[in-house]
Amino acid sequence: MSTVRKERLGWDLATAALFVVILILAFTLPSRSAASPWMLVATACGLVAVYAFGARRYVSFREAPEPSPLASAMIQIALIALMAIGTSIEPNMLLLQTLVLPLIWMTSRSTAQSIIVTLVNATVVAIAYSFWGGFGPELVLAGVVTSGLSAAFSLALGLWITRIAEWGSERQRLLADLTAAQAGLEAASREAGASAERARLARDVHDTIAQSLTSIVMLAERGRLDGSADTVALIEEAARDALREARALVVVESPAADPSDSLSEALRRLGERFSRETGLPVAVTTSTQPVPRGIQVVLLRCAQEGLANVRKHAVAVSASVTLQVGEEAMLVVSDDGRGLGGVRLGEGNGFGLAGMRDRVALVGGTLDVTDGEVSGTTLMVRVPLTVQEESS
Template identity: 45%
Template sequence: MNTRHWWDIAVGLVIIVLSAISAMNSEYSVVERWALVALLLSLGALYGAVLRRFVPVQIGLDQHDTPAIYSMIGQMAMIALAAATVSLSADMMNTMVIVLPLIWLSSSGTRQAVLMNVVATSALGTAFAFNQGWTTSGNITAFAIAGISTAFSIALGLWISGIANWGSERARLLEELTEAQSELEAAHRESGAAGERERIARDIHDTIAQSLTSIVMLAQRASRESNPAQTIAVVEETARDALSDARGLVAANATVAATASAPFEASLTRLGTRFARESGVQISTTVELSQQLPRELEVMLLRCVQEGLANVRKHARAGHVAMALQRVDQEIRLTITDDGRGLGGATIDDERGFGLPGMRERVALVGGTLSLSDAGGDGVTLAVTVPNPEALTQESLT
């Protein structure tokens, strides 16, 4: 049950008990008894009709937004009825157990609650003194009760209000945190979608786009040849490879080789052979590995080989290319060296599109590095260095 329901029960029980006590007290006349019962029932009706709406459903979280003047009018009426009962019977000072807390619950702020508490205890104390006949002892007792009740009511009210405010602030902060987490999750999803789009774009560039470029170049060469049968055969093979790559991308498992089960060394050799047939550039391939690499790392290295050979074909004007993949200490190193015209002052950052910068991003995803340098004279050396998975596994075990 919420706060309002608990107060319905509390107010109802207090009204019923005090009404029963008043009706059964033989010291009162019949008129006094029924007058007390009528005042108490009026107090209960006032709570149900007016004051109840000001009691928050949950303290600290659901405060009313009605102007203070309306709740103050209801409080003044409640104080008047309670003071009237006390003026007829001193036992009715027990009405303070609901009057003072209801003032705190129905007030629009701390200032109103403190003010109305002082008014309530003063009115009830005056009514008590009136009931005692304005005697010295009665006056002392009345205003002692009023003073003590005021002090305790204000102290407890401020303490409970502080706890309620703290709970309200905590709930607000929790709501803000929840909203921030939702925004962060949305940002992560957007970032993941953007990263996935970039990955797909790199895959398309490194597979289908390069194959189509090769087909265009081969078709141009075939148009200049008197007997283009061999070139046309290469065009057909390249087109089949492009179709295989497209199917692999659709299946979210793009592969460079014609079959996903092809050994890594065979895939490298096949890439070199196709490059030599397409470009007429001689190529030598060296693979020195002591263990099989993870599939993700193999795909990344194959993409780098594709991009490196594509750049040699487009820019280097080379006659020979040496491709090597080997384990060096705790690293896997891929190098592609050509004997072409060199860099000419170009750097990785000068590249536009999805060329070398895209390759560098792909290498960085596995914790590796990419470098491009002159090969000690004519030509260029492209080097990809990544951590050795076998070494990383051994370190994690130790």
């Protein structure tokens, strides 16, 4: 059963109980005339009819519709009139206020209307009570006091309940806003996650498959010239590496090296392969101290990108790769080529350097690419290891 139906059922039971009480009072209390009991019964029936066919649909605090100005006025006029008629016949009919006053608040279109109509009802009831007593001074005073206390209690209770209802509506509105904000945040989070994943895939493709394909192209150009078996073997090896890297990307693994390999061994193999492909000697100096697996991947990717830039841009005679491990891991890739000409990292110089910078930043490191002290270019990556150990 819905909440609204439960509320209306409670009002139905209260109205029925009040009707029964009025019937009992009508035929048990002394009456001034033989018609008085039947007039009280008619008043009670009229009140039940106004409730059932007019006010009942508006008696919910949550989902009740707002009455039209005409419906609100007609219902409240009928309630006050029946209340006045009953009280003028029998003062005990003031008991009807237990139903009439709440219905006034329920059928009002605003709090101001509820207050005004409640005061009007108190005035009319006081006059009706005084009429029953022949406008004697004591009965007039009693009618004023009784109706005034009823009105004061009704106003206090009505304002309190109205405030609770307004707070509940505000709470529902805030809950709806919060739900909408959470949905928007989830959508933004999904979009950010998708964007981050696209950026990660772009970096991995550039740092692995694209580099391998570049090597294959350059080896194929060399093989067209000399046709040597060594060049063909290098092409085959580079193609196999590219295939392995592509498969590793699909399963979201590190394609750089076998997990059992150390970073030092991977850097040496990288230098040897680069020398075989380009004929450029690469001096590799590494530390044997362990480095976390995630940092190994980052440093190896940076070494690959650094040597790839040497191949494409440096016109160098030799290159070197140095790895130092202490409180931080420091990778230096340098060459004796033509240098950067004063260009700095972050000036829109291609995806490779920007991708390296982003990858290093993800592990809390820094990347700097500068002209060498004498000639060539120096790429330096620093990654603190103490932070990585604490986070792990």
